[in-house]
Amino acid sequence: MMPSLAVVQLLRLSSPGLPIGGFSYSQGMESALELGLVHDAGSARDWLLQVLHGPLSRFDAALLARAWRARAAGDDAALLAINRRVLASRDSREQRQENEQMGYSLRRLFVELPEGRARPWPESLQTVPLALLVAWALAAYSLQLDADAAVEGFLWSWLENQVMVLLKAMPMGQTDGQRLLSALLPDIVGAARTALELPDDELSNFAPGLAWVAMKHETQYSRLFRS
Secondary structure (H helix, E strand, C coil), X not given: CCCHHHHHHXXXXXXXXXXXXXXXXXXXXXXXXXXXCCCCHHHXXXXXXHHHHHHHHHHHHHHHHHHHHHHHCCCHHHHHXXXXXXXXXXXXXXXXXXXXXXXXXXXXXXHCCHHHHHCCCCHHHCCCCCCHHHHHHHHHHHXXXXXXXXXXXXXXXXXHHHHHHHHHHCCCCHHHHHHHHHHHHHHHHHHHHHHHHCCHHHCCCCCHHHHHHHHHHCCCCCCCCCC
16 A cells, blocks of 8 residues: 555646646647547547547556656666657647657756655756656655655646646536546556556557647647647
8 A cells, every 4th residue: 555645645646727738738639629530428428538548558658657757867878868769759830849848847846845855866967957747746756755646646646737727628527527537447447557567679659540630739720729
């Protein structure tokens, strides 16, 4: 069982109230709604499942786990390599800007926190553009969370934010949003296990549909979100 303090720290890191701007991004969901690819609870569930079991678990969360392990091993070169790989993998301008802005904000936050000062982030990552998932791994390590908790919290944070986008933009009722969360929680656990156990040669962020809607968002006429 996770120690009580670790549970609270995980809730804190995963909170939508964390001041890094996550609420302002839809990660392509707004364009999926505009294009009619997502139009009700069933299509929203299908979309989220494909992203969760595709690029999110098999690339982003898997690299987050590797970043946590590199930090625990004091391997700054591996952390830098993972960071470069993540930033290079973003398919659209907005996706890269989202990663860099949220990574920057999370780094700035932890500079001001006692946990960040007690376990400072590597000097080599203090000034470079920082991908969110690498910053998340470093933050989780500073909060003394293990790799499993870091990955599960990251996936939960993503899912909660996506449902909040649906509440605002589809629109979806609060109860329907909670039903959707209930339906997808077991998949969060499975996706986390995939991310933690995935071999290096099976890493893949291949998701042409997601890349397409992310690019469409850059020229969408009317929008509520920044990606």
